[in-house]
Amino acid sequence: MKKISIQIIYAFLLTSLFLGCKKDASTNIVVPPKGSSMVFKSSVSSVVLTAATDASNVVTFSFNAADFGVSIVPTYSLEFDLPADTSGANAWGNAVIVKLPAGTLSKTYLGADFNSLLSNQLMLPTGAVSTLVVRLKAEVNQNTGAASVIKPIYSSLTLTVNPYKATIEYPALMVRGGNSWKTPAVRTNGFVLTSSKFNAKYEGYLNLPNADGYGGDAFQLVSSKDAAKVYGWGGTATTMSLTGGNLYLTPAPAYMKVNADVDALTITYTPVKFFISGDDNGWSTSATPLVYNATTMKWVASNVSLTAGKTFVFTANGSYDISYKVDATGALVFAGAPTWGGINIPITKTGVFTVTLDLSAGDGNYTYSIK
Structure with missing residues (x-):
């Protein structure tokens, strides 16, 4: 009798263990939701920027948390791009990506910051209306931060924007x-x-x-x-x-x-005489010169081959002592001695371009363009 009771207890424990494992397995299945479930939206459909809006909140992007069916915290980012770049083999390849802090379900922009993103990073024309596409990306990363096998989900919206040319009149x-x-x-x-x-x-x-x-x-x-x-x-x-x-x-x-x-x-x-030094010319400080145009007061290099994903720096006189990179907002900044700062200038498209360096407005208002 005692032997039979022990067998019954073992059978009960095994059955409970099996059911428990089955239950755990069923509740840990990752099910990527549809992008529409995040209800991604913008607080406005049109943004017109001026100097008067610099210190004001001009747009807020908000969304619901993505539910992948398990207790995980997705990573979110906003991708800003033009409609023409959102399809094809290299879709969204030139997007400006803004990663959001963990647990954040919205992003509000001040006028000055949004204007910088549009005019300096996306290089949209100022004083003109453009259509902007914004894509929300939700992804599940590994503990190391590396991408996982779980496919990210997306949700997109469009709005019209009109940035302005921000020039501070310094003393x-x-x-x-x-x-x-x-x-x-x-x-x-x-x-x-x-x-x-x-x-x-x-x-x-x-x-x-x-x-x-x-x-x-x-x-x-x-x-x-x-x-x-x-x-x-x-x-x-x-x-x-x-x-x-x-x-x-x-x-x-x-x-x-x-x-x-x-x-x-x-x-x-x-x-000084300026040059382009970057990945595409082996970081030579003499191979790709810019030529000064005394009429426009700008330095120009024509027919410059550039590759998306690579970077360059404006250098002078064969060294980096006088050089220019960009800051986190995309604005051109001095990067030479003795500060040695800045971020290498990113190249967003592959092709042959005219690169212009404009230093005519004085320190704080130096600009460049790639067209």
């Missing part, structure tokens, strides 16, 4: 030609040094044509904050004063990077 030192060298009477790109940190340090790029200066070009620098402050000769080629005559920078004619400090009353200048 400036305006070039006033000396002797017979005529320069614009008002603040003009190509004839300014700017203070991007709103302090005593000013920077810009000037094309000095050697009009009639003593070994260089004769000019003075007029403060945009106080027209009575006119900086001129300080006794040497690298010093300034408020009582001196014309500044004479050499060598000239030359295109120069100019830095001035109105507290220390110093000025320095470096003749």
